[in-house]
Amino acid sequence: MDIDTIAAIATAPGEAGIGIVRLSGKNAVDIADKIFKAKNDISLKLSESRKLHYGHIIDPNNDKIIDEVLVVYMKSPHTYTTEDVVEINCHGGIISVRRILEIVLENGARIADAGEFTKRAFMNGRIDLTQAEAVMDLISAKTDSSFDVSLNQLEGALSSEVRILSESVLKMLAQIEATIDFPDEDDVEEIAYEKMKNEGEFILEKINKLISTSYSGKILKEGLKTIILGKPNVGKSSLMNAILRENRAIVTEVPGTTRDIIEEYVNINGIPLIIVDTAGIRETEDIVEKIGVDRAKELIDKGDLAIVVFDASEKLTREDENIIELIKYKKSIILLNKTDLEVKTDIDTLRKYLPNKTILNTSILKGSGLSQIEETIKDMFFKGDIKINDSIIINNVRHKDLLLKSKKNIEEALESIKINMPIDCIEVDVKECYDNLGEINGDTVGEDIIDRIFSDFCIGK
Ligand SMILES: Nc1nc2c(ncn2[C@@H]2O[C@H](COP(=O)(O)OP(=O)(O)OP(=O)(O)O)[C@@H](O)[C@H]2O)c(=O)[nH]1
Ligand SMILES: [Mg+2]
Secondary structure, three states, X not given: OOOOOEEEEOOOOOOOOEEEEEEEOOOHHHHHHHHEEEOOOOOHHHOOXXXXXXXXXXXXXXXXXXXXXXXXXXXXXXXXXXXXXXEXXXXXXXXXXXXXXXXXXXXXXXXXOOOHHHHHHHHOOOOOHHHHHHHHHHHHOOOHHHHHHHHHHHOOHHHHHHHHHHHHHHHHHHHHHHHHHOOOOHHHHHHHXXXXXXXXXXXXXXXXXXXXXXXXXXXHXXXXXXXXXXXXXXXXXXXXXXXXXXXXXXXXXXXOOOOOXXXXXXXXXXXXXXXXXXXXXXXXXXXXXXXXXXXXXXXXXXXXXXXXXXXXXXXXXXXXXXXXXXXXXXXXXXXXXXXXXXXXXXXXHHHHHOOOOEEXXXXXXXXXXXXXXXXXXXXXXXXXXXXXXXXXXXXXXXXXXHHXXXXXXXXXXXXXXXXXXXXXXXXXXXXHHHHHHHHHHXXXXXXXXXHHHHHOOOOOO
């Protein structure tokens, strides 16, 4: 257990109903008793754990009242950090929490580093590294779905999956040891190789399955960046508004209405989209519009998906053909809009230019085709239904990198088994795989990596 007692403001700065100052460490309750005067005069140290007490924080030097508070003492080991924890609930706003923190520090606590409470929970063995990372992801989650993924991870879903994998790798290592210990018995070696192969294939399959979720994980965490493109006046802003279900972008019959990028967050069937409306792409002398057009072109590479809109009521123009060139090799959905008017360009015509793309007829004005767009997006990025609550989704780059490394280790081990390489060659890869998996939940992780992970946390968590 760490010797010093740490303290920090646990709530966000600014005006609010309450603010919380939190202490953790073996002197937490002694420090709190020095500065807290309970209404009923009890000592926190002698009081029941996890009970809220009403009173005042006072400056012990001069008995001056600092604020009116509620204080809870949570006795080790059943606490967030597993150490003694005290939380002081005071009035919100910046002054009260700051004053109380100062008094706490004057009376023997040290200011906590970023993420230090959670780091202690990890160091003291209450949670593993994936759970600690999930805490941070919960706090920074921008969408319901990414919150749910992180909550699942906090509950230990990923931890136990990684544990299962590590145990399988250990079994492989045991086979290797057995073979090394009895090198002369021929059939021992043969059986061991067979068992190792089976175990290795089982591990590889599980790792691949986890890795395959990481693309969805990234999208759920960051949002699917969806760029709406097309020449002027085809209905891009109308589409933006229809997806958002509000009049966010200006729509007029004048080509060149949208001159800058408009970006909004929206949730479609649980998929977070960052939807971007752009200026219609055409050659233009207007400086402002030209900047908008250039920005739209730059965005094509930054997006995860382009929705490209064409006007069905007109023949394809050179502008349309330029756009087709721009998006030919990009992940995109093609809309043939304004199909409520007399159709001059149909799907077959477009398909000649874009043979491998999904092309949908729409009339955004009349509201037709919208649900197909949403369905298509879902199918493109999430094969089958996403059931976040009961599946493990890799949404952390560190985990993904380590899984890729473990995958490589196992593949190399399997290759060596296949060509009957000496057992110690196989052992090197399998051991490395064990270390890489262990780094995910923190069993085999170095101090520098731990420090780096927690330094990204916020103060007070
Ligand atoms: N008939 C018909 N008109 C549509 C449809 N969708 C959009 N419009 C009309 O087309 C005109 C242009 O729509 P916008 O959404 O502003 O088009 P845009 O692509 O954003 O245009 P710029 O911002 O100028 O590039 C407006 O008058 C819309 O009402 C449709 O499905 N059918
Ligand atoms: Mg527009």
